[in-house]
Amino acid sequence: MAEEKKVGTYICKGCGIGDRVNTAGMATIATRECKSQVTKEHDFLCSAEGVKMIQDDIDNDGVNHIAIVACSRRAKTEAFSFENVAISRGNVREGVIWVRPDTDEASETTQEMAEDYTRMAVHEVSVMTPPTPSGQSEGRKNLLIVGGGISGMTAAIEAARAGYEATIVEKTGALGGSAANLYRRVPESSPFKDPEDSGVAALIAAVDADSKITVHLNSTVTKTSGAPGRFSADITTESGATATENFGAIIQTSGFTEYDANQLPHLGYGKGKNVVTQMELEALAAAADGGVIKTADGKDINSVVFIQCAGQRSDEEGHLPYCSGHCCTTSIKQAMYFKDQNPAIDTTVMFTDLRTPGAGGEDFYRSGQDKGINFTKGVASEVTDNGNGCTVKFRDMILDEDTSTDADLVVLATGMVANAGVDIDVVGQDDPGKWEVSVDSILNLDYRQGKDMPQLRHGFNDSHFICFPYETRRTGIYTAGPTRRPMDIGQAIEDATGAALKAIQAAENAELGRAAHPRSGDLSYPSFRKEGCTQCKRCTVECPFGAIDEDEERYPQFNEGRCRRCGTCMGACPVRVISFDNYSIDTVGNQIKNVDIPEEFDEKPRILVLACENDAYPALDMAAMNGVEYSAFARIIPIRCLGSTNLIWVTDALNSGYDGIILMGCQKGENYQCHFVKGSEIAQDRMSKVDDTLQSLSLEPERVETYEIAITDIERAPQLINDMAATIEKIGMSPFKF
Amino acid sequence: MSDMNTAMVEKYRNSFLSEVEANVEEGEWVKMCMQCGVCSGSCPFGPYWDHPPQELFMMIRAGKREAVLSSESMWMCTSCYNCIARCPRGLPITHIMHGLAHYAKRLGLAPKNQQTMKFASIFWDNLTKKGRVNELQLGLKLYFMNGFVEGIKTALCMKEMGMSMLMTKRMSPMEYFGGHSIKDTKGLHAILKKAREIEEAKAKQF
Known part of the structure; x- marks a missing residue:
């Protein structure tokens, strides 16, 4: 930046801050100690008048680095958002006066706290640069949609409706995907009584008629590179012709494959024509087209047994451990194919837990019962050929007995397996310069970490299912439909609509250089020396x-x-x-170094708390709002993610005389809650090496603790700080005070 | 096995559910049960039933004709209506239980010495004789339902209450000999006869 740096410190006296701490003293520290060029106090800083005072200084006085010493950085964000300047926040409301008792004994340490937060804010901002967009984006906003099934077509249509161009790349020779093979679908509208037309034909017609949608059939994506706003994709046809096109964002709707029923020999699959999967029955029903459904070898069907959870929800090797969600309603629908044609055909749905999700699910179930479909709570153990058809041996769960029934046709409700491409945890990326196309890969990303989207569980391209289910771990690339998690048509349509909107948002954000969730709108970006x-x-x-x-x-x-x-x-x-313009080793390091460390014999320890801004910091803020008190010796620094913690901060803090350090991140592991997926896990791995540092300094290992904090831990987080204060009291002060 | 039972077995063979739907009062509801078990959990006599309602419904669907119709279970129902009030699917369970009991009795499959059934017969005969319940006769029949010795024992047990009722004129010993009746007994008998004819004609249709 060509402009000269000018730091302004603004101290608020509102919300009782002025009554509890000596703001004049803080102002003196800012000016004398921290070399703040402009320092002002205000009775009500977030008021229009207070904000105007700051804006005037920016406009007329050349102040371009602003330290606001008032409330938490999570409060009054709109009032304190100034353009083109670097901003830091000193938290003396939630961080000081609300967590300290209003007593004479406490006033001295409370004042010290407030003064330290002032120092930290001014020193933090003085090493910041106002962030500006990188300008890397090419500003493209058209969408690439990989997969032309229900999800893909829905995403394309939704994007086109919103005014964005979309290109569908479909591997097969026709649009429609798995749903095109359905004879009918489960109803989506009241009264939810009968199977309905799948709607695929109408969707294909809508795609074909839309001038904003381009379709490439018999094509795959053989290379994807770039970033949101400037993706480049090689689209290769079956014949080998490749065209490179540019896109703003990508949606992967690669769908699912039906679980391989050959792995279920005990259920009679593969031995004859009278055991089929649900998708195979759809083909038989489509062939009959409302007439008499016959087996593939042309035999009459008078009785059908549907075996639910075939190879699913099972711990057995090779089986799917999860529920595919759609199969119960699908079996009811398929039993209706028979019952609607001839009510005399016996249809039995053998289930362990019948689940009919969706608004009309229960009505559809009831309609099935009304039509005379028999529902038996039981687990099928074996299906054998009896010459005339099949014999299904099963355990009746209600009558608690082993029994059997005969059927002309057995339908296995096998589950959904995601078409998620290669597992990047198993298949590494090619070496730089040695790019090879993988036929198993969906996107063929040239990303260093692998050719496809990361898989979360059971091979699905899911992301954070608790906090932001639509986000993925590849910015600007969204997955939708059954490749993300098992789902039915209704859910896939909803999912694809959401993905289209997220993709548009990502492309728009990219043009402005703004980050996607969770730091939406952040202009800063990492660069290296x-x-x-x-x-x-x-x-x-x-x-x-x-x-x-x-x-x-x-x-x-x-x-x-x-x-x-x-x-x-x-x-x-x-x-x-x-480093980032407004977040670097120095912005945090400077805060750590400039906290006033009292002499060892003052008996005033200092506890450094590095708290994740997504969970731990808000938890501490909420604790303050609820009047939970904690030690006056804590100095809390919010960090973007525990993953951004560099060991140097810990080493520096120990060397400069802090008595204890607490790192607060999010839950890691299987049920992680980290907004950045792996940040807290990586940080905790890194911190396992802190023990060496402690040993080399001859310090007790209890001085550094790492915790997993949830946003709801409003009692626990302050307690951990108090526990550290108690520990220090027990083991004594750090010997590293100067 | 009664003739009617033989006819029904012949007619429905494998589909006991259809038989129940056609012949049992409210039987068409049985298929709507979703096996949640709220009825069984709500029944105050639940622990004493061989097969609680949920299980009976499943047995019907599984074609366990003999086991259902010769069961004591549905005779245990006291018509408290807890199950009906709670069934999420709105099944008239109490009515189905009585329907099943009645059907079993008609087919001659109900357990021979079923106490509820026995008392119900006594009550019915007592009531239809004169159009009014003769409490003294009914009480004595109930006492002696299971034999002379048990009857004497029960009577001795209830002696004091009986005497008190006599003293306060709540019970007249003369009632034992005939008792009073409604105005038109013959008319009542004609109505019941006609009703029986209709019912039997209906049963023959199936």
Whole structure:
């Protein structure tokens, strides 16, 4: 920046801050100690008048670095959002006066707290730069949709309706996907009594008629590179002709494959024509087209047994451990194919837990019962050929007995297996410069971390199912439909609509250089000092979003559009060359270093708390709102993700005399709650090495603790701080005070 | 086995559910049960039933004709209506239980010495004789339902109450000999006869 740096400190006296702490003293510290050029106090800083005072200083006085010492950075964000300046927030409301008792004994330590937060805010902002967009985006906003089934077509139509162009790449020779093979679908409208037309033909017609939608049939995506706003994709036809096109965002709707029933020999599959899967029955029903349904070898069917959960919801090797969600209603629908044609045909649905999700699910179930479909709670153990048909041996769960029934046809409700491409945890990426197309891959990403979308559980391309189910771990690439999780047509349509909107949002954000969820709107992006880089690859490996590639010289190559601004790369870098304009080793390091550390004999320890801004920091804010008190010795620094914690902060803090350090991140592992998926896990791995540092300094290991904090831990988080204060009292002060 | 039972077996063979739907009062509801078990859990006599309602419905669907119709279970129903009030599917369970009991009796499959059934017969005969319940006769029949010795024992047990009722004129010993009746007994008998004819004609249709 060409402009000269000018720091302004604004201290609020509202919300009781002025009554509880000496703001004049804080102002003096800001000016004398921290060299703030402009320092002002105000009775009500977030009022129109207070905000105007700051804006006037920006406009007329050249103030471009602003430290606001008032409430938590989570409060009054709209009032305190100034353009083109760097901003830091000193939290003396939630962080000081609300967590300390209003007593004479406490007033001294409370004042010290407020003064430290003032120092931290001014020193933080003084090493920040106002973030500006990188300008990497090419501003493209058209969507690439990979897969032309119900989800893909829905996404394309929704995007076109919103005014965005879409290109569908479909592997087969026709649009429609799995749903095109259905004779009828489960009804989507009241009275939910009879199977309905699948609607695929109408959807295909709508796609064909839309001038904003381009369709490539018999084509696959053989290479995808770039980032939101500037994706480039090679679309290769069956004959081998390749065209490269550019896109703003991508939606993967690659659907599912029916579970391979050959793995269920005990249920008689593969031995004759009278055991079929649900999809095979759809073909038989479609062939009959409302007439008499016959087996594939032309035999009459007078009785049908539907076996639910065939090879699903099972712990057995090779079976699917999950529920595919649609099969119960699908079996009811298929039993109706028979009952509607001839009520005398016996149809039995053998279930363990009948689940009919969706608004009309229960009505549809009732309609099935009304039509005379028999529902038996039982587990089929064996299906054998009896010459005339099949004998199904099963355990009746209600009557608690082993029994059997005969059937002319047995239908197995096998589940959905995601078409998720290659598992990037198993299949590594090609070496730089040695790109090869994989036929198993859906997207053929040239990303350093692998050719396809990461899989979360059971091979599905899911993302954070609790906090932001629509997001994925590849910014600007969204998955929708059964490749994301098992779902029926109704859910897939909803899912695809959501994905289309998210993709549009990602492309629009990319043009402005703004981050996607969870730091939506953030303009900062990581950059690195090439001279210092040792090519250790930790950043490219650890980035939870695959945002960093390696160039030919094996230096990291940042794709800011793909970045979610968590800072995990910054925390990983052993030589500390990665930084953001407004978040760096120095912005946090400067705060740590400038806290006033009293002499050992003052008996005033200092506890550094590095708290994740998504969960732990709000938990502490809420604790403050609820009047929970904690130790006056704690100094809390919000960080973007625990994954951005660089070991140097811990080492520096220990060296400069902090008595204890608490790291607060999110839950990791299987049921992770980290907004950046892997950040807290990576950080905790990294912190396991802290013990070496402690040993080399001859410090007790209890001085550094790492915790998993949920946003609801409003009692626990302050308690952990108090526990650390108690621990220090027991083990004594740090000897490293100067 | 009664003739009617033989006819029904012949007619429905494998589909006991259809038989129940056609012949049992409210029987067409049985297929709508979704096996949640709320009825069985709600029944105050639940623990004493061999097969609680939910299980009976499943047995009907599984074609367990003999086991259902010769069961004591549906005779245990006291018509408290807890199950009807709670059934999420709105099945008239109490009515189905009585329907099943009645059907079993008609077919001659009800357990021979079923106490509820026995008392119900006594009650019916007592009531239809004169159009009014003769409480003294009914009480004595109930006492001696299971033999002379048990009857004497029960009577001795209830001696004091009987005496008190006599003293306060709540019970007249003269009632034992005839008792009073409605105005038109013959008319009542004609109505019941006609009703029986209709019912039997209906049963023959199936």
